[in-house]
Every structure is written in C-alpha cells, then in structure tokens.
Amino acid sequence: MPQLRDSGNHPVSDASRRSDEQPASVPGGADRFDRIFGIETEYGVSVTGADAACDAGAVAMEMFRPVVANTRSTNTYLENGSRLYLDVGSHPEYATAEARDPMDALAQDLAGEAVMRRLALEAQERLRSSHGDGLTVHVYKNNADSAGHSFGCHENYLVLRYVPLTMIERQLLPFLITRQIFTGAGRVTSGGFQITQRADFLDEAVSSATTRARPMVNTRDEPHADPDSYRRLHVIIGDSNRSQFATWMKMATTHLVLCVMESAVRHGCPTGFETCALADPNAANRAVNRDLGCRDARLDVVDEPGFRRDAVRAAGGEDFGVTALAMQYRYCAVVERFLERYGDAVDQSLNGTHARTVVEQWRGVLDAIAGGRFDAMADRVDWMAKRRLLEAMTARHPDIDPARLAQIDLDYHDVANGRTYEALTARGAMSMPVDAARVRTAVHEPPHGTRALLRGRFVREAKTSGAQYSCDWTRLTVHAPVRRELVLLDPFDDTVTEDFRSLLAAL
Amino acid sequence: MPQEFAQARNQESQQPQEQPTVMGESRMNGSVDALDAVLDDIESVLETNAQEYVNSFVQKGGE
Numbered sequence: 001m002p003q004l005r006d007s008g009n010h011p012v013s014d015a016s017r018r019s020d021e022q023p024a025s026v027p028g029g030a031d032r033f034d035r036i037f038g039i040e041t042e043y044g045v046s047v048t049g050a051d052a053a054c055d056a057g058a059v060a061m062e063m064f065r066p067v068v069a070n071t072r073s074t075n076t077y078l079e080n081g082s083r084l085y086l087d088v089g090s091h092p093e094y095a096t097a098e099a100r101d102p103m104d105a106l107a108q109d110l111a112g113e114a115v116m117r118r119l120a121l122e123a124q125e126r127l128r129s130s131h132g133d134g135l136t137v138h139v140y141k142n143n144a145d146s147a148g149h150s151f152g153c154h155e156n157y158l159v160l161r162y163v164p165l166t167m168i169e170r171q172l173l174p175f176l177i178t179r180q181i182f183t184g185a186g187r188v189t190s191g192g193f194q195i196t197q198r199a200d201f202l203d204e205a206v207s208s209a210t211t212r213a214r215p216m217v218n219t220r221d222e223p224h225a226d227p228d229s230y231r232r233l234h235v236i237i238g239d240s241n242r243s244q245f246a247t248w249m250k251m252a253t254t255h256l257v258l259c260v261m262e263s264a265v266r267h268g269c270p271t272g273f274e275t276c277a278l279a280d281p282n283a284a285n286r287a288v289n290r291d292l293g294c295r296d297a298r299l300d301v302v303d304e305p306g307f308r309r310d311a312v313r314a315a316g317g318e319d320f321g322v323t324a325l326a327m328q329y330r331y332c333a334v335v336e337r338f339l340e341r342y343g344d345a346v347d348q349s350l351n352g353t354h355a356r357t358v359v360e361q362w363r364g365v366l367d368a369i370a371g372g373r374f375d376a377m378a379d380r381v382d383w384m385a386k387r388r389l390l391e392a393m394t395a396r397h398p399d400i401d402p403a404r405l406a407q408i409d410l411d412y413h414d415v416a417n418g419r420t421y422e423a424l425t426a427r428g429a430m431s432m433p434v435d436a437a438r439v440r441t442a443v444h445e446p447p448h449g450t451r452a453l454l455r456g457r458f459v460r461e462a463k464t465s466g467a468q469y470s471c472d473w474t475r476l477t478v479h480a481p482v483r484r485e486l487v488l489l490d491p492f493d494d495t496v497t498e499d500f501r502s503l504l505a506a507l
Numbered sequence: 508m509p510q511e512f513a514q515a516r517n518q519e520s521q522q523p524q525e526q527p528t529v530m531g532e533s534r535m536n537g538s539v540d541a542l543d544a545v546l547d548d549i550e551s552v553l554e555t556n557a558q559e560y561v562n563s564f565v566q567k568g569g570e
Contacts (some may be wrong), residue, residue, distance in 0.1 A: 046564040048554065056566070090567055138564065145566040389549075392542050403557035410561055411553065423548035427541050 031266070031342060033259045033349040036450065036491045037105040037251050038156035040095040041240055042087075043116055043415075044140035051132030059137055060092055063116075063123040070463070077471050079444050079460040080111060081452030091151055092116060092139070097452035098491045101351035102251035104447035107434050109247055111442035113141060113415045120416035141240045142413035143197035144187060150201035153240035155251060158230040158491065160262045165219060167261055168233070169281075171273035173217060174301075175257050175331050176237050177285045178324040181294040182365045183250045185239035186383030188390070188409040190402075192290070195383045197239045199289035202282070216281065233258075237285070242412060242421045245361075245380035245431045252358040256335045259346055263338065272334035275306035276327055288324045292387075294369045295325040318370070325369055332362050351448050380431045385424065386412055453494040454486075458503065465507040482506045 045060045064074050064086045074086035081097030094112035099105040116139050124137040144150050159168075184195035194200070202216055216237035235254070241247045257273070264271040278284045279300040291297035299322050301307045311326040312319050314333035320326035339346065339355050346355045368377045378388045390405050397404075412420040424430050446456035458476045462469040468479040477485045484506040486499055554560045 044564060044566040046566075048560060048563050056564075140564065140566075145564045146561050147565045149566050151566060388542070389545065392546055393549075396546060401557060403561060404553075406561045407553060407557040408549065410564060411549075419552045420549050423545045426548070427545055429541060429545060 031263065031345045033255075033262070033342070033346045034492060035100070035255055035258070035349065036156070036158040037099045037102055037255070038096050039105055039109045039247070039251075040093060040152075040154045040156065041109070041112060041141060042091040042093050042151040042153070044091065044142060044145055044151065045120075046138045046140070047127075047135060048138065049132070049134035049136045050127070051134065052130070054127065054131050054135065059123060059127070060086060060090075062127060063092065063119040063137070063139075066122070067119070073470075077455060077459050078115070079446075079456050079463075080108065080442060081446035081450075081456035081459075082108060082112065083473075084115060092119075097446050097456065098450035099447040099452075100349075100449040100492075101353050101447075102248050102255065103352050103433070105251055106244060106248045107438050107442040108447060110244070110434055110439045114439055114443055116141075117416050124416075136417050138414045138418075139416040140410065140413045141242065141415050142185065142410070143240055144201070146410075150198060152198070152236055153238050155235040155238055155254065157233045157235070157251075157254065157258060159233045159258055160265070161229055161231050162265050163258075163261050164265075167265070167271070168217060168219065170277040170302075171261060171271055172254075172257060173281050174276040174278050174284070174327055175254070175273070176216060176235060177278070177281060177288055178299075178327040178331075179250065179253060180237075180239070180288055181324050181328060181369060182362075182377070182381050183239060183241065183246050184289075184381075184383045185241055185246075185413075186386040186409070188402075188406050193292065193387060193390070194289045195292065195294075196289045198237060199285050202237060202285060216285070239382070240413065241382050243380055243382045243385065243430060244433055246382050248353075248433065249358070249361060249365075252353055253331075253335075253362055256339075256346070256355060256358060257331060259342070260335060260338045263342060272310075272337070273331065275301065275303045275310045276330060277302045291324060293372075295320050295323045297324070298322050299324070299327065315370075320370065325366065328362075328366055332359065332366060335359060336363075379429055382412075385430070389420065389424075449492070449494055451488040451491050451493055454488060454496070454500055458500075461504055462507055467507040469507070476503060478503060478506045 045056045045063070047054050047056055047059045067076055067084065067086075068074055070076075076084050078084055083093075083095040083097075085093045085095070087093060094109075094116065096105055096108035096112060099108060120137045120139045124135060127137070128135050141153075143152060180196045180199075185197050187194045187197045189200075216235075218234040218236060220232045220234055238250060241250065260273070261271050279302050284299045287297040287299060288294075301322055304322060307322055307326075307330075308319070311322070311330045315326065315329040320329065336359050339359065343355050347353075365377055365381065368374070374384045375388055378385045386409060390408060393405070393408065394400055408420055411418050421430070425432065446452035455471055455476060458469070458471060462478070467481065470477050470479065474488055475485060476488065477483075484503050486503045
C-alpha cells in the first residue's frame with residue numbers, strides 16, 4: 001500500500017498518522033456539514049471531414065481564439081465564476097465555480113458543456129470556410145482516446161482537516177471504487193465492455209504528488225480556505241458523465257460519506273466504514289470495472305468476517321458476498337442511520353439537495369442492481385444506458401462491426417456534435433433534473449452562497465468596463481488604470497464588502 | 508466483442524419494469540419502440556467509416 005504523504009506545510013502529527021479507526025475526538029464545533037463542491041473536466045478534441053490537413057491541437061486553439069482575443073490568456077474566469085482553460089497542445093478544461101450543493105455543481109458542469117459546445121461550433125463555422133463544409137469538430141467529455149491516453153474528470157471537496165489521511169484511504173477509497181457501479185460511464189474495449197472509463201489507467205491509491213503518478217485520490221493544502229480548518233480533497237477516480245443523475249449522485253453520495261466521517265471524528269466514535277478497508281485498492285478497482293453484474297467479483301478486504309457481518313445486515317439479511325454491491329449497501333446503510341440523527345443538519349448545510357432523497361435514489365439503484373434490473377436504470381446510469389444501446393444495436397445487426405460499437409461509445413460523449421446521448425434525451429430517455437433553462441442561467445450566473453458570486457460579478461463588470469484585470473480562485477485584481485486587489489480566502493463567503501465595492505469602483 | 512452484447516436483452520425485457528423513483532422520470536423504461544427510435548436516429552447520422560472516426564481521436568496531455 002503506498003505510503004500516504006501530506007503535501008501540507010505543517011507536520012503531520014503522530015496522532016493522525018497512527019490513528020485511523022478511533023481518532024481522538026475534536027472538541028467543539030456545532031454539527032454543521034458545509035461543503036464546497038467542484039468538478040474539473042478535461043475535454044478531448046478531434047476533427048473529422050476536413051478537406052485540408054487540420055489537427056486537433058490547432059482546432060482547440062481555434063476554439064479558444066475568441067477567449068484569447070478578449071483576455072490575452074488561455075486561462076480565463078467566466079461570469080459564472082468558473083474557470084475555462086486551454087492547456088496548450090492538450091485539453092480544453094472547465095472547472096466549475098465553487099458550489100454549496102451538488103445540484104448547483106451539476107448545473108455548473110452542464111454550463112461547462114454548453115460553453116464548450118458553443119466554442120466548438122463557432123470554431124467549426126470559421127474553419128469550414130477554409131477546410132470545407134464537411135469539417136466537424138468533436139469535443140469529448142470522456143476519459144480515454146483511441147491511442148491509450150487517459151484524462152480526467154476530477155471532483156473537489158473541502159473536507160475538515162481533522163479527518164486523517166489514513167481514514168481517507170481505508171474508508172473513503174473503497175466507497176469511491178465501488179460507487180462506480182452507478183457512476184461509471186462505461187467503455188467498449190477489445191477485451192470486453194467495462195463499467196468505467198478510467199480503471200485501467202489508474203496507479204497508486206492515495207498520493208499527494210500532483211502530476212506524474214495517477215492516484216485515485218489526492219489531498220492538497222492550498223490557500224483556498226482557512227488552512228487550519230479545511231483541506232482540499234481531489235478525487236481523480238471518477239468518470240466524465242453525460243448522465244445528470246450520475247454527476248449529481250457522484251457528489252451527493254460522496255458528500256454524505258464525508259459527513260459521516262467528519263462527524264465520527266468530531267465525536268470520537270467509529271464511522272461504521274471500518275470493515276470496508278480494502279487490502280488492494282488497485283486490484284479491487286480493476287475487478288469492479290469488469291464485474292458487469294456488480295455482485296460477482298470478490299473483493300479482498302482486510303477484515304472479511306467483519307465486512308460480511310456488516311454487509312449482510314446492511315442489505316437487510318441478503319448476502320451479496322464481498323462485492324461492489326455489498327460494499328455500496330454497507331455505505332448506504334451507514335449513511336441512512338447517520339441521517340436519522342443528523343439529516344436536518346445535513347440539509348441545512350446544503351442548498352436544495354435533500355439527503356433523504358439522495359439515499360432513496362441510492363438504495364433504489366442498489367435494489368435494481370440486486371434484482372438484475374439494469375435496463376430500469378438505463379435512464380440514469382451512463383454505463384447501463386450505453387450497454388442497453390449496444391445490445392439493441394447488436395440485436396438489430398448480429399454481424400455488426402466492432403468499430404461501430406466503439407464509435408457509438410465515443411459519440412455518446414461528444415458534447416458538440418454527438419448524436420447518441422442527444423437522441424436519448426430527445427426521446428425522453430434520460431432523467432434530467434436540470435432543465436435547459438437552468439443550464440442557460442448557470443452559464444452566466446455563479447452558484448449561490450460562495451465567493452464565486454464575487455468573482456463572477458467582478459469578471460462581468462471588468463469586461464464591461466474594459467479595464468485590465470486578472471483573477472484566480474482566491475484573488476481579484478485590477479491592473480489598470482488603478483492597481484487594486486482583493487483576496488478571497490473563504491470560499492463560503494459571498495459577502496459584498498466595502499473592499500469589494502472599492503475594487504469594483506477601481507474598474 | 509459483439510457476442511457479449513447479443514445476450515440478456517430477451518430476459519430483461521420480459522421482467523416487469525419498475526418505475527424509477529422520481530428524479531425527472533424518463534418516458535422510455537420498458538418501451539422497446541422508443542429504443543428502436545433512438546437506434547434509428549443514431550444510425551441515420553453516424554459517420555460511415557467507424558474505424559476512421561474512432562482513430563481520429565488522439566488526445567495529448569492530461570492527468
């Protein structure tokens with residue numbers, strides 16, 4: 001098991017390094033479960049049908065030309081507080097503005113799709129004048145290309161710092177690996193269909209190194225918030241989803257698991273996730289990835305008798321072995337019990353999402369999987385939607401070319417010119433809690449209740465004023481005509497202060 | 508690869524389909540006609556050279 005390293009600028013105390021299952025209780029603090037949510041997506045770009053040679057890197061640059069023209073940078077923040085970035089020679093990226101609620105983060109993520117779509121179609125129009133009308137720009141919200149390269153959809157959660165890293169590894173990681181039974185986007189490979197896009201590409205379990213190793217989870221101590229209270233949990237093991245339900249549930253269920261962990265540490269008691277610890281997270285990830293029934297691949301847990309006892313109780317007496325399904329039932333049951341006491345407090349810390357609804361949906365998906373009713377979940381789970389389509393296509397054309405299936409798999413993720421997911425939504429086949437109107441709003445308006453409100457307003461007014469400005473996650477700066485800067489350390493603070501007003505006045 | 512997809516569909520469509528609990532309910536559960544309509548939509552527009560389409564996507568960089 002890779003050694004946990006904390007990239008923070010404080011020494012990791014002996015207590016937190018040693019304790020995992022029974023940390024000392026942390027004094028004080030009312031039961032609040034405030035969380036900042038974020039999703040960063042790396043998109044892929046390709047181009048087809050051009051008359052003349054045209055490479056994807058050039059297309060990506062063309063997509064960003066209007067952005068660069070306005071801001072003189074391929075790294076820009078938008079009126080909704082989000083970050084739009086072109087990694088030169090690489091991926092367009094969109095990172096959602098800080099949100100207090102998974103539904104807000106979902107709306108922002110969809111806004112990102114809309115922004116990418118618009119940039120792509122506008123670039124396509126311009127390129128057609130020189131490269132022919134057949135030129136088509138594809139922008140993929142997925143995690144793998146045709147040549148073995150992988151890229152990410154990363155979630156960010158602010159987590160209370162006193163949750164030890166060992167707890168993240170032993171208790172959060174098994175959840176992240178097994179939640180893929182409803183969050184996985186699915187992938188057609190030469191070795192068979194898999195339920196996730198990313199599993200084959202991931203290395204270490206938990207790491208604080210940032211770039212080369214590809215861990216599943218990362219923690220960072222960056223000045224995004226009061227460093228004594230929070231650290232940033234960066235979840236790398238996650239697929240890029242088209243399904244709105246999957247994106248929402250990905251964040252909502254992870255949030256609830258984190259609430260249980262934070263509360264347990266706060267009160268000095270067990271979480272209930274102790275027996276879920278995996279002996280080999282990487283092996284488990286690969287096994288889950290190939291287990292299309294979600295209940296057949298046996299996972300290697302550290303305390304098998306303990307886990308079995310917990311899992312059977314969680315599934316109401318049914319024995320699903322030591323599998324992804326069994327593990328998810330355990331996490332769900334622990335959260336359910338936790339909510340009996342803390343449900344109201346959790347809801348008060350959110351902005352619209354109700355914890356009990358999350359748990360109903362969660363249990364619903366698990367029960368459907370237990371009953372083998374995968375088609376029933378095809379309106380909300382990406383890999384199930386994909387598999388149902390691929391099966392139906394194969395039934396229609398028994399000698400179908402495997403490349404056609406790979407094509408559908410890829411087209412499903414094309415937010416610019418895709419037809420597969422779009423056909424499903426046009427026919428009402430996908431659950432869509434966020435409608436088109438809310439997405440349009442999210443393109444221009446920051447989410448409620450975070451410093452994104454200030455950043456978004458600053459960007460909007462700065463653009464209108466024509467002043468020279470810059471910003472990043474924690475800083476708003478006017479460069480000319482006057483130099484003035486405001487630091488926003490607390491992501492939960494959306495207060496329009498006198499300092500903020502002065503900053504706007506300097507524009 | 509096509510073999511693994513030419514499978515359980517028959518079994519699944521015979522089982523009673525439960526209504527999904529509300530999250531913006533979809534209209535399509537259990538409806539084979541609608542699924543066929545989706546397939547028609549897709550087939551009419553996918554680029555004919557599937558392998559070339561797939562191979563055109565090579566992406567550099569990323570984590």
